[in-house]
Amino acid sequence: MTIERKPILTLQNICKSFGQTEVLHGIDLEVYSGEVVALLGENGAGKSTTSNIIAGGFHQSSGDMTWLGESYSPNSPREAINSGLVLIHQELRLLEHLSIAENVFIGRWPSKLGMISRKEMEARAQAQIKRLGLNIPASSLVRGLSTANQQLIEIAKALALDAKLLILDEPTAALGGAETELLFEQIKRLKEDGVGIIYISHRLEEIRKVADRLVVMRDGNTVEKFDSGDVPVRTIVESMVGRDLNQMFPLIPVPKEExxxxxxxxxxxxxxxxxxxxxxxxxxxxxxxxxxxxxxxxxxxxxxxxxxxxxxxxxxxxxxxxxxxxxxxxxxxVVLVPEDRKLQGLVLDHSIEDNIAYANLSTISKLGFISPSRIKDYAKTAIERFGVKGVGGQNADEMSGGNQQKVILAKWLAKDxxxxxxxxxxxxxxxxxxxxxxxxxxxxxxxxxxxxxxxxxxxxxxxxxxxxxxxxxxxxxxxxxxxxxxxxxxxxxxxxxx
CATH class of the missing domain: 3.40.50.300 (P-loop containing nucleotide triphosphate hydrolases)
Incomplete structure (x- = not known):
């Protein structure tokens, strides 16, 4: 008799709208314990939105989720964490002036008789980082640790919460080759411990090394599922973009003489x-x-x-x-589109309209006054010209990296x-x-x-x-x-x- 294996997490027909704009159009996903599912797609495909719904950052507009066989719909990241699902962001969120142990247990330090038990905290943190193959005293400060080790400490935080599912968002973006291999070794250990992992990355070659299955998203839809991670990169990319990749780069023009x-x-x-x-x-x-x-x-x-x-x-x-x-x-x-678009290129918690307007106030203003309607119209033209996937009133931090870059281009290129x-x-x-x-x-x-x-x-x-x-x-x-x-x-x- 064969015992049916059941997923620990399911998403069925998940939709999500921001205002009048629907960004997810019916996402289906299953994750089993002890496996790595790679979630792939272009910027703006809906990967981050899907991850945030699973991790309690957003609430779906419609559709159903189950977790460990029960109906699941977290109202906050804390509720998701308490249920055993943790999203580890690309930007590390450790406090460098605190120790490893303090970071692992921040906000929930072990205590006895109302006093923090540092000995217990460090012992429990040491057990988690040892589980990940780190031979560093838990009493050490985070400051000065390599990016790879800080990444592992973020994972240790999740494991200390008894996480049964981790969402790793671009975990190797700041890692070198050796550090990436170290992370892969720890992912293998987590799989052996029965932890399920959703793995998001643009580095498609590494996907073949780490993933058991692939789910490809495009324009807010689930468009392809592969039952193995060993899929040719070209096949993955063509699924992501929805077309054959005959030529990556367009024909470049002949320069003028001047x-x-x-x-x-x-x-x-x-x-x-x-x-x-x-x-x-x-x-x-x-x-x-x-x-x-x-x-x-x-x-x-x-x-x-x-x-x-x-x-x-x-x-x-x-x-x-x-x-x-x-x-x-x-x-x-002479204008510059800077290297760090998030820190130097945009005001992330302001709207697309405002970001475009900030660079063009003299053009938008009339007799020294700026009306909201002129900002909307001006931004709408720029958004359409550069194919930005989003609406003018949407905040820049709600957009994918590719669309953020288009907004930066739009605001400067409007100045001719x-x-x-x-x-x-x-x-x-x-x-x-x-x-x-x-x-x-x-x-x-x-x-x-x-x-x-x-x-x-x-x-x-x-x-x-x-x-x-x-x-x-x-x-x-x-x-x-x-x-x-x-x-x-x-x-x-x-x-x-x-």
Whole structure:
């Protein structure tokens, strides 16, 4: 007689609306104990919304969930945690000035006779981190621990709550190869202990190593389920985007003859970059490559007025426009889409409309006054132009990374700039959303705008650039034409130290 195996968590026809906009259209999902289910999809597919419904952050508009065979509908993250379901966010939320044990038991410290029992707390925390293979005293401060170890401490917090299901949201985003393998080893241990795991990641190659099953989402729908994690990456991506991937990068235009921006002998006060010289033609996409610490970000921040310049000049259409402030740079038509979109690019707890308006107040205002209706109309045009998936009144922090990036592009491009600088334009953005960002970049070049793209993704910088400048240790080591640029030639220049 075969005993039927039952899932610990089920989602049936889950729908979710924010105002008049429905973002989930009937999600179905099952998770069994001791297995890893990878939840995949483009930014905006609905993965985060689904996770938040499971973890009590949102409440579904319709549909049913069960947990351990019982009806389940948490009204808060605390209620979900108490039930044994824990969401571990991509952004770690540990308090660095507290010990490991204090972080593991924060808000529920073991006590005897009204006094916190530090001995018991540290013993119980030690047991959990030992379970994950960490040989660090639980009394140690979190400050100074590696990102990988902090990730494991977040998991230890969940296990101390007797979690039976973990939702890991981009757990390897900040990890290197060795640290990722360490995490995978701990996931294997958790599976052996019967813990169910929902695993969300854009790193599709690692999915094949860690997942038992795959669930693919697209535009708020469950579109594909695979009974194995060993699925070709191309098959996964085509399921995510709903089309064949014949060409990742669009055809890039031929630049005009006129120079758009020119940088001469640029150096920083702190030595982050020295004696940088290059020019970008109108309609050219100029890539900047290099290893971490090469000075790429510091350099583009300087030419857009965000960081100081020690020596050198910036010219626009032959005119000296060397900036001292970001405001002056923007007035001259040179704008920056920064590396950290959440901290530097958007006001996350404000609406899409407001974020677009903040950069365009002089255009939107009439006789010094700004009406809500003008903001709505202005933002609506920008949202439609760049294919932002969202409504104007929606907060920026409710959007996927790809759509947040489109909002940043929308707010600056509404000013009709002459030069657009994009620092890591697709970091943390999935394959499908990347292609739409590339199409926007090409659209800018087609309009005669000089485009500068800084990227750590070698395939990206090779695929989207007319020319590539390579930097190493703050110095430019060469500029390659498209026909002479490949992964070998770029890496040779990127490692040309001294």
């Amino acid at each position: 120079t758009g921006i020119e940088v001469k002998h640029l150096s920083s006060p702190n030595g982050a970059f020295q004696d940088i010289n290059f020019s970008v033609k109108k309609g050219e996409i100029f890539g900047i490559a290099g290893l971490i610490g090469a000075g790429r970000t510091e350099m583009v921040r300087a030419i857009t007025g965000a960081d100081p310049i020690a020596t050198g000049q910036v010219f626009l259409n032959g005119k000296d426009v060397t900036p001292k402030t970001p405001t002056r740079s923007i007035e001259n038509g 700039p002459k030069v657009v600088v994009l620092d890591e334009p697709t970091r943390g953005i999935d394959v499908g959303a990347r292609s739409s960002i590339y199409e926007i970049i090409v659209e800018l070049a087609n309009k005669g705008i000089a485009v500068i793209v800084v990227s750590s993704d070698l395939e990206e910088v090779l695929g989207i650039s007319n020319r590539i400048m390579v930097m190493a240790e703050g110095k430019m080591t060469g500029i390659l034409d498209r026909q002479n640029a490949n992964d070998v030639s770029v890496m040779e220049l990127a490692t040309a130290f001294g």
